[in-house]
Amino acid sequence: MAILSYLSFRNIQNENYLIQKNFDENRVSLQKDLENALEKEQSKIFQETKAASLFLYELPKSLLEFGNAASFKDVKGIEAIYLYNNGNLVYPDISSKLLSHADHFSDAKPTLAESALYQSEQDESKWQELEFSRELLARNPLLSTNDLVQNVLGLIRIAYKKKDYNEALRLLKILESKPKLQGYLHADLTRPINLLHFDILVKMKKHQEAEDYCLFVLNQFLQEKSIEDIPSTRFFFETAFTQILSFENLKQEKREAFWNLRGNFNRQLAYTEILMKNQELFQRTLYSESQSKTGILFKSEGDVTLFRMSYPMLPGNQVVIAKVDESAYRDRILDKLKNIAQRWNNVPFSITDAKDSLLLGSVPDSATILNQTSLGVAPSWQLTLYEKDIGEIQKESRHRMFLMYGLLFFSLITVIFGSFFMLRFFIQEHKLLAMKANFLSSVSHELKTPLTSIKMFAEMMARGRVMKVEKVQEYSGLINKEASRLENLIGAILNYTRMEHGTGAFKWEKLDFSICVKKVFEAVEDIGVEKGLSFKTQIAPNVYVMGDYTALYSLAQNLIENAIKYTNAPGDIEIKVYNEDDRAVFSVIDTGVGIPSSEQKNIFNDFYRVGDEMTRSTKGSGLGLAIVKRVAETHKATISLVSKPGKGSNFTVRFRKVD
Ligand code: ADP
Numbered sequence: 001m002a003i004l005s006y007l008s009f010r011n012i013q014n015e016n017y018l019i020q021k022n023f024d025e026n027r028v029s030l031q032k033d034l035e036n037a038l039e040k041e042q043s044k045i046f047q048e049t050k051a052a053s054l055f056l057y058e059l060p061k062s063l064l065e066f067g068n069a070a071s072f073k074d075v076k077g078i079e080a081i082y083l084y085n086n087g088n089l090v091y092p093d094i095s096s097k098l099l100s101h102a103d104h105f106s107d108a109k110p111t112l113a114e115s116a117l118y119q120s121e122q123d124e125s126k127w128q129e130l131e132f133s134r135e136l137l138a139r140n141p142l143l144s145t146n147d148l149v150q151n152v153l154g155l156i157r158i159a160y161k162k163k164d165y166n167e168a169l170r171l172l173k174i175l176e177s178k179p180k181l182q183g184y185l186h187a188d189l190t191r192p193i194n195l196l197h198f199d200i201l202v203k204m205k206k207h208q209e210a211e212d213y214c215l216f217v218l219n220q221f222l223q224e225k226s227i228e229d230i231p232s233t234r235f236f237f238e239t240a241f242t243q244i245l246s247f248e249n250l251k252q253e254k255r256e257a258f259w260n261l262r263g264n265f266n267r268q269l270a271y272t273e274i275l276m277k278n279q280e281l282f283q284r285t286l287y288s289e290s291q292s293k294t295g296i297l298f299k300s301e302g303d304v305t306l307f308r309m310s311y312p313m314l315p316g317n318q319v320v321i322a323k324v325d326e327s328a329y330r331d332r333i334l335d336k337l338k339n340i341a342q343r344w345n346n347v348p349f350s351i352t353d354a355k356d357s358l359l360l361g362s363v364p365d366s367a368t369i370l371n372q373t374s375l376g377v378a379p380s381w382q383l384t385l386y387e388k389d390i391g392e393i394q395k396e397s398r399h400r401m402f403l404m405y406g407l408l409f410f411s412l413i414t415v416i417f418g419s420f421f422m423l424r425f426f427i428q429e430h431k432l433l434a435m436k437a438n439f440l441s442s443v444s445h446e447l448k449t450p451l452t453s454i455k456m457f458a459e460m461m462a463r464g465r466v467m468k469v470e471k472v473q474e475y476s477g478l479i480n481k482e483a484s485r486l487e488n489l490i491g492a493i494l495n496y497t498r499m500e501h502g503t504g505a506f507k508w509e510k511l512d513f514s515i516c517v518k519k520v521f522e523a524v525e526d527i528g529v530e531k532g533l534s535f536k537t538q539i540a541p542n543v544y545v546m547g548d549y550t551a552l553y554s555l556a557q558n559l560i561e562n563a564i565k566y567t568n569a570p571g572d573i574e575i576k577v578y579n580e581d582d583r584a585v586f587s588v589i590d591t592g593v594g595i596p597s598s599e600q601k602n603i604f605n606d607f608y609r610v611g612d613e614m615t616r617s618t619k620g621s622g623l624g625l626a627i628v629k630r631v632a633e634t635h636k637a638t639i640s641l642v643s644k645p646g647k648g649s650n651f652t653v654r655f656r657k658v659d
Contacts, residue, residue, distance in 0.1 A: 077329035450482035532569025567592030
């Protein structure tokens with residue numbers, strides 16, 4: 001016990017050391033794995049961005065070749081991509097219009113009178129009067145171009161409201177085709193007019209014309225020198241494309257073409273809008289002096305994070321600037337890191353971003369910080385590793401110890417039980433072998449004894465030594481007796497082997513068990529009477545069972561013969577057969593030597609004989625009760641034995657009764 005305690009104490013110390021060591025190793029692995037995973041995912045994003053930028057550049061240069069445009073797959077974590085060549089933006093190509101946009105912005109505002117006229121447009125009853133005055137005004141040569149445009153627009157609006165679409169279209173066409181007026185159709189006016197025109201065509205169900213008109217506006221837009229108002233341009237094209245895509249009679253290939261066109265154009269506009277908002281940051285990023293070996297350079301300002309990709313990631317004079325979609329970028333990388341962290345779940349760590357909010361892991365309440373490193377190029381995340389709680393180490397070591405001892409204990413139990421069962425099996429096997437050997441020797445002895453007598457008497461008579469008739473009669477009687485003993489013995493052996501082979505050899509039938517018992521009794525009664533025993537029988541008629549006659553006969557024979565064999569004179573033997581509820585009962589009760597309770601279980605085993613003087617002096621094979629047991633089993637019958645040494649035995653067999 002002391003040795004065991006000492007050993008387990010040593011073991012716990014060892015375990016603590018091992019766990020600490022293991023933890024240290026895990027911590028190093030975790031850090032390495034996280035760094036690798038982050039780097040890998042980032043370079044994947046860079047590669048995808050590079051591929052996407054080249055793909056975008058390869059898109060048909062003119063948007064109007066829209067039929068060929070393949071659909072573009074966004075890069076997760078990247079919001080916008082810009083491709084430069086020799087310092088010039090080549091994608092999105094409409095962005096080149098941005099440079100001069102500020103100069104052309106119109107600041108024309110409607111006059112007070114115009115505003116009043118616009119107000120009264122809301123009242124339907126005033127339309128006629130309004131039409132009249134607007135027409136007059138539109139013809140006034142003194143009016144400024146701006147006022148002229150406003151008046152024509154007012155007339156278009158009224159015609160539209162009156163659902164006089166033809167008149168509205170006529171006026172729109174005048175307005176849009178007059179080059180002099182066109183200069184005023186910018187800023188907040190151009191797109192609303194385009195939209196009105198498009199809408200009227202749709203309302204008139206002139207779908208083909210509406211499509212053509214949309215492409216015409218697009219063409220015009222591409223030829224313009226500058227972009228005036230991206231939101232309203234976007235709004236026009238988004239509305240027009242969506243309408244066109246909803247046309248029922250639009251051909252499938254055209255639908256695809258418009259779908260792609262919408263995607264490409266919207267992307268260009270969206271990218272351009274971003275560029276417009278952050279022009280300064282883009283310029284600084286593009287011309288930044290600092291170089292990195294990898295070709296990647298991050299620049300952030302406020303919420304906007306850009307990265308520049310150049311040589312050696314890209315060839316020669318090419319530069320790509322990408323705007324990071326911060327939350328998507330973070331989610332994408334965190335997803336990868338989460339998988340890694342799960343593998344080392346017993347190492348306490350945390351990953352925090354630049355604003356110090358927790359992204360992954362957890363910050364323990366009171367743990368020593370072991371190591372703090374920044375992760376990857378950007379985003380600037382911080383990895384913090386903590387000392388493992390000593391209590392936790394102990395807990396883990398205890399856990400491992402329990403597991404180990406549990407296992408040890410379990411193996412020990414298994415070995416003990418295994419050995420026990422093996423031993424029992426061997427002993428049984430050994431016993432059986434001994435019994436078989438014993439059986440063989442006793443059987444051969446049993447066979448030999450009567451044979452010797454038979455041989456002896458026969459020889460005597462053959463030699464003519466026996467002259468007297470009485471003697472001859474006596475000897476032949478003895479020969480007969482020995483022969484029948486031999487016959488019985490062989491019968492028992494045959495019976496036994498028959499039982500061993502099971503029910504296959506049985507002939508099942510419904511039979512009256514009382515008749516069977518009576519037959520047995522008649523055959524053996526004399527032997528008992530000769531021995532000085534008295535019999536009492538109580539055999540009720542019609543006790544039906546399902547069974548094999550020969551098997552049942554030998555069951556009854558063995559039990560009754562045993563009662564005779566193991567009862568000394570003067571003694572009583574009672575034989576009973578009767579029906580009891582659903583059972584057919586057969587009992588043999590003697591006042592014989594009895595069986596010690598320790599032997600009662602064994603006597604039903606093959607070849608088993610109780611080893612006292614009485615048994616030894618009684619002839620037998622040890623097979624009788626084995627046969628009884630087998631017959632009972634095959635007939636689904638139960639055997640009960642009540643016996644007391646010196647008092648007698650009661651063997652009772654209960655069969656299933658059949659009617
Ligand atoms: P055998 O009688 O040939 O020895 P059995 O299998 O019939 O073999 O019986 C096994 C043993 O059970 C006998 O050796 C005997 O000791 C004991 N036995 C059987 N029947 C009785 C009985 N009625 N009274 C006392 N002992 C009995």
